[in-house]
Amino acid sequence: MSVSCRYAAQSCARQLRTTAARTPLRTSSAVALQRRYNSTEASPKISAIVDQISQLTLLETADLVASLKSRLNIPDLPVGGFAAAAAPAAAPAAVEEAEDAAPAAAEKTLFSVKLMAFDAGAKPKVIKEVKNLLGLSLVDSKKFVESAPKLMKESVPKDEAEKIVAAMKELGATVVME
Incomplete structure (x- = not known):
């Protein structure tokens, strides 16, 4: 189940x-x-079904689950456990598909924004901006800025990443889109 x-x-x-x-x-x-x-105790009908299912092989059980999902319109949703363990097995096929699709989709849509450095005089402004962007506390923002170079955001759409880079450069920080 x-x-x-x-x-x-x-x-x-x-x-x-x-x-x-x-x-x-x-x-x-x-x-x-x-x-x-x-x-x-379960009803006799349920007990009989449980007995029959327990005698099935693993492949027959998988077929039973697939047919029940299709008949009851239950979507396939990976939820932890076995689904998470099965994902790495499917990774090589996904890598091959990604390599085939790479020439077609040459333009990147998601970027990572990385804080590389900042001007010493602009440090308080940069800390405030990092606090606002990342939702960190003031102390955490200070530690974050002082530990530059550090990744600020991952998988950000291009327009949002460009806004972050522009705002940070305006304050005197060196920010890179990767």
């Missing part, structure tokens, strides 16, 4: 508990539902 399905099941169970706690039902079906919910 994927994490999103498990989360949905837990949310539904939580909602049923709170609804049942607020409006106590006295019908026979409600009593049976409460008994079933509080029961630790």
Whole structure:
């Protein structure tokens, strides 16, 4: 069971508990539902399904999961755990695709902005600007500026990166877009 399905099941169970706690039902079906919910044993139908699934091979289980996802319209979302471990395995294919696409998309769209140096007289202004840009405290901004050269922002769109470079150069800092 994927994490999103498990989360949905837990949310539904939580909602049923709170609804049942607020409006106590006295019908026979409600009593049976409460008994079933509080029961630790699964219904015979569920037990049979669990037994059948536990006898499947790994490939058959993967096919079962894929068919359930398609029938129930559950999107494929990588969420930690096994999905994060599978990503490095797919990396070589992605590198080959990126190499093929590199000549077509020669212009870079995302840049890194790096603070290289600053004028000693402009240090307070540079610290204030770094504080505003990065959302750091004044002390952290001072430490950041004093430890130049240091990467300010990563994966910034070109226009935003150019604005940062222009503002910092105006204050007397040397900033580079990479």
